[in-house]
Amino acid sequence: DAGITQSPRHKVTETGTPVTLRCHQTENHRYMYWYRQDPGHGLRLIHYSYGVKDTDKGEVSDGYSVSRSKTEDFLLTLESATSSQTSVYFCAISRQGADTEAFFGQGTRLTVV
Amino acid sequence: SQQGEEDPQALSIQEGENATMNCSYKTSINNLQWYRQNSGRGLVHLILIRSNEREKHSGRLRVTLDTSKKSSSLLITASRAADTASYFCATDASGGSYIPTFGRGTSLIVHP
Numbered sequence: 001d002a003g004i005t006q007s008p009r010h011k012v013t014e015t016g017t018p019v020t021l022r023c024h025q026t027e028n029h030r031y032m033y034w035y036r037q038d039p040g041h042g043l044r045l046i047h048y049s050y051g052v053k054d055t056d057k058g059e060v061s062d063g064y065s066v067s068r069s070k071t072e073d074f075l076l077t078l079e080s081a082t083s084s085q086t087s088v089y090f091c092a093i094s095r096q097g098a099d100t101e102a103f104f105g106q107g108t109r110l111t112v113v
Numbered sequence: 114s115q116q117g118e119e120d121p122q123a124l125s126i127q128e129g130e131n132a133t134m135n136c137s138y139k140t141s142i143n144n145l146q147w148y149r150q151n152s153g154r155g156l157v158h159l160i161l162i163r164s165n166e167r168e169k170h171s172g173r174l175r176v177t178l179d180t181s182k183k184s185s186s187l188l189i190t191a192s193r194a195a196d197t198a199s200y201f202c203a204t205d206a207s208g209g210s211y212i213p214t215f216g217r218g219t220s221l222i223v224h225p
Contacts, residue, residue: 033213042201092213102213
């Protein structure tokens, strides 16, 4: 299995609180992605990174921010969690370019109450 | 919006039968990939097919790509109960860098 770890694996938080999810890789892959998975929507891209300090928005970026200060770590922050952000969050990594497969973490189940 | 859309949304078959899933997409692509997701787990890469390829095999998997119809199919032959999972296609959403864009998936149940 590719060396990719998400933490925490499960979290329950209250509406309005900030939450940070961490993705850590040991593969030295250039690209890192954050997706959320919801019933009926499949996987939707939140943010991605193509290098240290290089990030960009995905399809559903509102309410989320990211940071990548090191190659191996990609943080996803919910500034003020809302119930609509209850979801399963997946981090993925890929080397680069059009011929590369993505490797996924095990997911973080976040519940906002 | 999703770039790729899988069809059918759900598929239920008996062990030993073949399972076929389809993926349609909207814009030109560099490649198309198929992934499997077991319940409660992350996605696992199955196969990648480039835009200049028409067919690719990997074990019991056969993938075809028709760029003129903007569609791909995944065939699983002689299915097993362990093939029960959701299957997703992913395409690159923009030229240059590779940003995987996933469809909603096909849920496959293989009955023993």
